[in-house]
Amino acid sequence: MTLPSTPDGHPRASNGHPAPAGTDAPLVRPDVTLPVRGGAYRRPDAGTVARLGQVSSATACAKLHGLGLRHSFVEGPRPLAPGYRVVGSALTLQFMPQREDLAAGDEQEYVERHTALWHVLEAARPGDVLVIQAYGSRFSGCVGDILARYFQRRGGAGIVVDGRIRDSGKIRDLGLPVWSTGVTPHYASQSELFPWAYDVPVAVGGVLCLPGDLVVADDDGPVIVPQAMAEEVVASAQDHEEWEGFSRLRLDEGARLSDYYPLTPDTRGEFEAWRSAQSSAR
Structure with a gap:
C-alpha cells in the first residue's frame, strides 16, 4: 500500500x-485503551471543606510540616489574578509525553474530545478543584476558555495546573480561580504532551496529589492536604490563626516582637485569657 x-x-x-x-x-x-481512569474514591465531606476554608495555604503548609508532612506546597503555579482563593476536593488529570505511534496527527485537536481531558470535565462535581499534572510544560495549553467555562458551569471551584493555560484573558474574565505556571497560545496536545488519565494520583510541582485530597490555594500558592489529615490541620490551624490575630493586636499597640511572635509561656496565658473574654462577649 x-x-x-x-x-x-x-x-x-x-x-x-x-x-x-x-x-x-x-x-x-x-x-492501549484511552483514556485511563483510576478507581473510585471518596470526596471529603462539605463540613471539612468549609472548616478548611478558613485556613490560609501558608498556615496549612506549616501545620502539615509540624505533623510530619514535608512536601505539600505545589511549587510553580501562580494565581492568574491576585486575590484568588479556593478550597476543594482534588479532581485529577494526568498528561503524558506524546509518542509517534499514539499521536493523532493533523486532526489531533478534535481527537482530544475522546481523551481524559474531556472525560475529567464530565466527571466534575460542585466544589472540585481540577489538579493537572503537566510537568511544568511551557508549550501545552492544558485548559482554554471553553473547557474552563464548562468546568465552572458544572460547579468546579478552581484549577491548579503544573503547566500552562491558553485563552488567559477570557478565563480571567470568568472569575474562575486558576493557578498555572504561565500562558501559551498552544492547545493541550499541540506540543509534547497528551491527556492520558484521570482520577489517578498525579505529581504537581514536586508534590503527590491523590484524588479526593484537599487543595488550599491563595496568593501564596497551592497546598495539598491529605484528606485523612484535614481535620487535624483544621484544629491546629484554628488555634494558630487566633493567636496570630491576638499578636497583631499587641504588636500594633507597640509590644515587642519577641514577646508575641511566637507567643511565650507568659503571653500564651495572656492570649488564653483574651480568647476566653472574646468568647464570653459573643
Whole structure:
C-alpha cells in the first residue's frame, strides 16, 4: 500500500506523521485503551471543606510540616489574578509525553474530545478543584476558555495546573480561580504532551496529589492536604490563626516582637485569657 507523501517526499504514516525512514508502513499502534481512569474514591465531606476554608495555604503548609508532612506546597503555579482563593476536593488529570505511534496527527485537536481531558470535565462535581499534572510544560495549553467555562458551569471551584493555560484573558474574565505556571497560545496536545488519565494520583510541582485530597490555594500558592489529615490541620490551624490575630493586636499597640511572635509561656496565658473574654462577649 502506498501512503500519502509529506512535502519532502517521504511516506506518511496512518497517524499523519512521517513514516520511519526507509519504510512505507505505518507505525504499529500499541494495544492501549484511552483514556485511563483510576478507581473510585471518596470526596471529603462539605463540613471539612468549609472548616478548611478558613485556613490560609501558608498556615496549612506549616501545620502539615509540624505533623510530619514535608512536601505539600505545589511549587510553580501562580494565581492568574491576585486575590484568588479556593478550597476543594482534588479532581485529577494526568498528561503524558506524546509518542509517534499514539499521536493523532493533523486532526489531533478534535481527537482530544475522546481523551481524559474531556472525560475529567464530565466527571466534575460542585466544589472540585481540577489538579493537572503537566510537568511544568511551557508549550501545552492544558485548559482554554471553553473547557474552563464548562468546568465552572458544572460547579468546579478552581484549577491548579503544573503547566500552562491558553485563552488567559477570557478565563480571567470568568472569575474562575486558576493557578498555572504561565500562558501559551498552544492547545493541550499541540506540543509534547497528551491527556492520558484521570482520577489517578498525579505529581504537581514536586508534590503527590491523590484524588479526593484537599487543595488550599491563595496568593501564596497551592497546598495539598491529605484528606485523612484535614481535620487535624483544621484544629491546629484554628488555634494558630487566633493567636496570630491576638499578636497583631499587641504588636500594633507597640509590644515587642519577641514577646508575641511566637507567643511565650507568659503571653500564651495572656492570649488564653483574651480568647476566653472574646468568647464570653459573643
